[in-house]
Amino acid sequence: MVSPLVFFILFFSSMLSLLQKEHDLMSFLAWSMTRRLGTGESVSRQEQDSEREAVRQRLWEEDLSSNFFDNFGEPQSVEMRNGRISLTYDGFGTKEVGITEMCESGHWEITPTDRQREEKDRIQAEFQFDGLPNVGAIWRTVAFLGDESSNAKLTEDFDRLPSKDQSDIIEKVRLSVRSPESLAEAKIKRAIEDVYHKRRIDEALQDIISLQAPGEISIGSREKKGQEEVMGSYGGDSWGTGRRRDVIRTVWFLKVGGREIDGFLPSEKSIGGVSFFVDEAECKGRTAQQVCDRLLESRRETLLVYLEQVRVARTIPNDSRIYDLSPEEWTERYVKSLESLQAEVRQNWQKEESEKLQQLRLEREIYETAVVHLKKAREDVSVAEQRAKINRVNLDELSRPNWGKIGYESSEEMDEHADEMERYSLAIGELVTKRLRERGETEVAAVKSKEAVQVESREIVEGPASPAPWFLHGISQDRFEAYGRKPGEGFGLRVAGQSLYLPGGRSVVGMAFRSIKSRYQTNIFTVGLSPVGGQRIPTSVDRGGAELLALVDEPDRWQVGWTEKKDGRPFNYCLANVKGVTCVSSDGYVSNDKGWDRDDGQGPTAEEVLVAHGLSVDEVRTSESGETGEDEEAMRLRDGESLAVPNGRDAVTPESRKIDAHEADRFKAEALDKLSLVEAVLKAMPEQDKRASKKIPALLREVVEMRNSLEQKAIRNESAKDRAENRVSDFMERMRTLSRSNSAASSGMEDVEGSWYDRLFELWSEVPQAVVAETEGFDLKDKHGELVASVRRRLLEEIGNLQAGGKLDLKSLIDDEAESLLE
Structure with missing residues (x-):
């Protein structure tokens, strides 16, 4: 039997053998893994x-x-x-x-020494690092004293100090503690008076005022050039390439407080004011006022942010060692004081806003009053100039004031312009009254429409009239009936701007002189007569004949005398007066001695005829024999001298006052412009009316001869100027008569309104004033007259356009010619 001891020894040996094998196996596996993994590990x-x-x-x-x-x-x-x-x-x-x-x-731990010090808003204590003798002493803050914007407090290092030192420091700190009300006031003050904050607050407050300013408000946009970085992308990622490219961006803006302008910038309706950039999305689907209201709300919120940021204290005191109030009590008092102060600040802001807005509204009211004043003055000038135009009064002698620029000028400047315009309007009124008085005309419905003037004038003209004899010789009574009076009715004042006369008691004298051949001449003089209807009294007769249409100024002393010549020698002297008409030949033979009732022997006596011509019987015979010479009387007539008439009676002739060269040149330029107008219109007339078409060639010849004469001869005295002016006026009136006759013939109407003739005459008359108005600001110096002539020539070139029913823009013509002139 095996003993237990032996059994144990055998079992233990077996186990050792197994463990050795397992170790060998593990070693082999480890070696194998090392061989396999090698470099990876x-x-x-x-x-x-x-x-x-x-x-x-x-x-x-x-x-x-x-x-x-x-x-x-x-x-x-x-x-x-x-x-x-x-x-x-x-x-x-x-x-x-x-x-x-x-x-x-x-x-490393730190240990306090027995030293302290006070630095500005804090208390510091001296400490040393344990075990670091080479470092030495250091200072650490153990308490913060209360200041304008922060609470007093103790730090963590305070707890490292001995009790006695802590008590001393606490006593000092408690003395610096601020009340919640004091701290709230300091917080508010710092929030609104800090340099950065104050600038932002002032900007926001100014924006709030600007957004409520009175005036025009509108949304607009403009294109702005800029650059952007070119981006690259791949697989859903994007990155900057460092390259930049030019781009055009549309910038939107809101304009408030603008002023209405009147000018030639159809893209701009207002100027001035303040602009605020806005996003396009903000503008879509909203009116300018709605966008303005949203901006105003945003600015008000921005303003309140600076008050709300101090709503709660940064730190709430909760250290009973230095504060008597609990955190709850301290916070309640702080918030209550803060709210009261915030309300006061808001009230101050509202007061400032209200005062500045009131000032802006007052300034705007003054400005708008000046605008109304200027517009009213402009209207008065337009009415006054229209009155002058209707009454055919030339305003060249008056200087047209600056029209002013609404929106671009201050209220003071606009008031000055308005005052100048008011004086100008009064001057126009005085000049119109003076010219009407000089011409013996009266005014009817001066500021009414053309149709209203015609109706009212016709009603007045057709009123009862006093009888007055009409002295007609070789001329039809129709010539005077065209002036609104019937045969035997007296003429009164002329209706300004029209060929109509009011009922009156003045007689008229009308005489027709037949056309003559080239070897014959007829010179005419008058006494006690004035022309009818703005026409002239002829002083000579050419191949086209002549008509004398006159009003009697002196009922018992008026005369019309004319001398008939052949080859420069007078052979017949004639006289018409209140008695009748009588002629005396150079050999003393009396002919055509008739009264106005056609009774023989009732006209002026032969002696009266000779006396009227300033001659005697002997002088007549001398004239017949050629001793006097042909040109003496002709030269006297041509030079504007008076024919002496016995018994103190003087022939009515213009004064021979000399005129300066500048006045003569200005008159000649204006007369030549009018002759060009007459010639262009006559040539453009369609041959509809046979009677008119027969008169056009004769009138054209007269106009050409007159123009050649003006270009070749100098105007030296008033008499020569008046003779030329009378002839030009006669041409203008005859042209108007023919144009109306031609228009009626072509349209089948007796009175044609709005024909191309009327439009041409209207534009022609407007050119001088339009040039002054449209070239305001141009540096034309003394070239206004040249520009007027140039524009009128362009106007004549557009007759065909007017005949076709087209419209002419006088401003465009003036701009084109002004640019050419400046170049």
Whole structure:
């Protein structure tokens, strides 16, 4: 029997043998795995080492932390250098850390000394690092004193101090504790008076005022050039390429407080004001006022942010060692005071807003009053100029004032322009009254429409009239009936701007002189007569004949005398007066001695005829024999001299006052312009009316001769000027008569309104004033006259357009010619 001891020994040996085999097996497996993995295990170990080094490097570079020492261990030396602590490690070098970092790491304990000091708003105590004698003493803040914007408090380092030192510090700190009301006031003050905050608050408040300013409000956009980076993309990712390209962006803006303008900028209706950039999405589907209201709300919210940011204190006192109030009590009083102060600030903002808006509204009211003043003055000028136009009064002698620029000028400047216009309107009124008085005309419905003037004028003209004789010789009474009066009715004042006369008591004289051949001449003089209807009294007779239509100024002394010549020698002297008509030949033979009732022997006597011509019987015979010479009387007539008439009676002739060269040139230029107008219209007339078509060539010849004469001869005195002016006026009136006759013939109507003739005459008359108005601001100096002539020439070139019913834009013509003139 095997003993238990032997059995144990055998069992133990077996187990050892098995373990040895297992170890061999494990060794073999390990060797096999090593053979198989080989290099892979080595690479894994290298990666771990690399990661560990990266962590150590990061800890070395970062601020000091608690696990720093877990990775690096204790430093070889610790020293204080220039206020920083140097930690030295072999293999790594020296790491410099701040005192605060060193303390907060907690690796070394600090112990207070018995020294304290007070620095500005804090109390500091001296500490030393345990076991680091080379570092020396350091100062740590143990308490903060209360100031204008923060509460007093104790720090963690305060608890390291001895009890006695803590008591002394607490006593000092309690003295600096601020009340909740004081702190709330300081917070509000700092929030609204800080330089950065104040600038933002002022901007927001100004925007709020601007968005409510009176004036025009509109939404607009404009294109703006800019640049953007070219982006690259692949597989859903995008990145910047560093290259930039030009782009055009549309910028939207809201303009408020603008001023209405009147000018030639159709894209702009207002100017000035304040612009606010807005997103296009904000503008879509909203009016300008709605966008403005949203911006106003946004600015008000921005303003309140600066008050709400101090709504709650940054720290609520809860340290019973230095505060008597509980956190709840302190907070309640702080919030209550803060709300009261916020309400006061908001009230101040509203007051400032109200005062500035009131000032803006007052300024706007003054401005709008000036605009109304200027517009009213413009209307008055337009009415006054229209009145002058209706009454055929030339305004060249008046200087047209500046029209003003609404929107671009201040209220003071617009008021000045308005005052100038008011004075100008008064001057026009005085000039019109003066000219009507000089011409013996009256005014009917001056400021009414053309149709109203015609109706009212016709009603007045057709009223009862006093009888007055009509003295007619060789002319039809129709010529005077055209002026609104019937045979035997007296003429009164002329209706301004029309060929109509009111009922009156003045007689008329009408005479027709037949056309003559080239070897014959007829010279005419008058006494006590004035022309009818703005026409002239002829002083000579040419191949086209002549008509004399006149009003009697002196009922008992009026005369019409004419001398008939052949080859420059007078052979017949005639006289018409209140008695009748008588002619005396150069040999003394009396002919055509008839009264106005056609009774023989009732006309002026032969002596009266000769006396009227300033001659005697002997002088007549001398004239017949040729001793007097042909040109003496002709030269006197041509030079505007008076024919002496005995018994103190003088022939009515213009004064021979000399005129300066500038006035003569201006008159000649205006006369040539009118002759060009007459010539162009006559040539453009369609041949509808046979009677008119027969008169056109003769009138054209007269106009051409007159123009050539004006171009070749100088105007030296008033008499020459008046003669030329009378002839030009006669041509204008005859042209108008022919144009109306031609229009009626072509349309089958007796009175044609709105024909191309009327439109041309209207534009022609408007050119001088339009040039002044449209070239405001141009530096034309003394070229206005040249520009007027140039525009009128262009106007004549457009006759065909007017005949076809087209419309002409006078402004475009003026702009084109002004640019050419400036070039």
